[in-house]
Amino acid sequence: MAHAYRFGIEEEFFLADARSRGTPRARLRAFHAAVKARVDEAEREQLQCQVEIASPPTDDVAAARAHLAHLRCILAEIGAERGILIFASGTHPTARWRDQRPTDKARYHGIMADLRMLGRRNLVCGLHVHVEVPDSEARIGLMGRLLPFLPILLALSTSSPFWQGQQTGMAGYRMRAYAELPRTGVPELFADAADYARYVDVMTKAGAITDASYLWWHLRASVKYPTLELRVADSCTRLDDAVCIAALFRCLVRRVVRDRGLNSGMTAASRGFVMENLWRAERDGIRATLIDEARACAVPMAEGLEDLLATIAEDAEALNCAETCAHARRIVADGTSADRQMAAFAAARRSGAGERAALSTVVDHLAAETAAGPKLEPGGRPNVGPTA
DSSP: OOOOOOOOEEEEEEEEEETSSSSSTTTTHHHHHHHHHTTTEEEEEEBEEEEEEEEOOOHHHHHHHHHHHHHHHHHHHHHHHEEEEEEEOOOSOOOOGOOOOOSOOOOHHHHHHTTTTTHHHHOOEEEEEEOOHHHHHGGGHHHHHHHHGGHHHHHHOOOBEEETTOOOSSSBTTTHTHHHHHHSSSSSOOOSHHHHHHHHHHHHTTTTTGGGGGGGSSSOOOOOSSEEEEEEEOOOSSSHHHHHHHHHHHHHHHHHHHHTTTTTTTOOOHHHHHHHHHHHHHHGGGGGGEEEETTOOOOOOOOHHHHHHHTTHHHHHTTHHHHHHHHHHHHHHHHHHHHHHHHHHHHHHTTOOOOHHHHHHHHHHHHHHHHSSOOTTSSSOOOOOOOO
């Protein structure tokens, strides 16, 4: 098991006007120009009110965290200079999809032409994690065997309790909104790599997709890299939560590679249990009870997490990220971003704030928590202490 299982993390962020907390207008062009000039790892997203950053491939969890902390600091600094707040969450508490403008980029023009109104409604941000595998041809089989772990990773990341200025009653509404798009959700149980290749070939020749990057499943084999890409997670407000989920996924990939029997008997019923558990995670977050297929019962999230941590214990030690993975226990104990957002909203309402003002309080909370942590030193690098 000498393979390094290098990984990279992509974080998507929303932009908000610092005064109205809604979608910025005139200053967006200047903001994106400044980001492009200062941050090589930043990219425009499908809508102008979004931006994405990424860590380079690495086998060092602390290095990935330090890199993303640095980029978060720069984004916050550029935003502050232009009256723009930057925050990580699965959905925007106040923004309305009708007010959004697409990014002027050929790929996004094509997507918008294909998706029509659904493209403009795609007002969501996610956390994506790439993990390299030893044999890229084996990724399709690994993908199916990783599906049962997705609900826990989603539950740990939930950060989308609001949509279009309303409470949803859910911890992770993002996946409900994203489900409007075609070719999303849980991937099919492909028989093997050849079966998957045939699917992509027919879809491409039929004009349904340009290439496999237009398959927006919760988990997919990357087109550009020899990786499996996790896409189920909400954008995590706290950086430590994002790095924890990335470390968990990395360990899970190593686990299924070294144990060919783990989840090798996936069936249509197994896929159905995954879909039910994803719904429970979307609705209840860390308070969800998840169906255990082997035991034919539902177990609390905390118990499911302990089972997962036991499953990857050897892998976490081998990849030097046991402490980072153990941070998941703190998420379960203290709550996710969704819990903190709802608490901030409730506190504002109790103090007499109207709904709109309370939602603005949530945006302020998100921006502060996204930027929390290491601050930029005079040399432009963050002051990052020891990390697990």
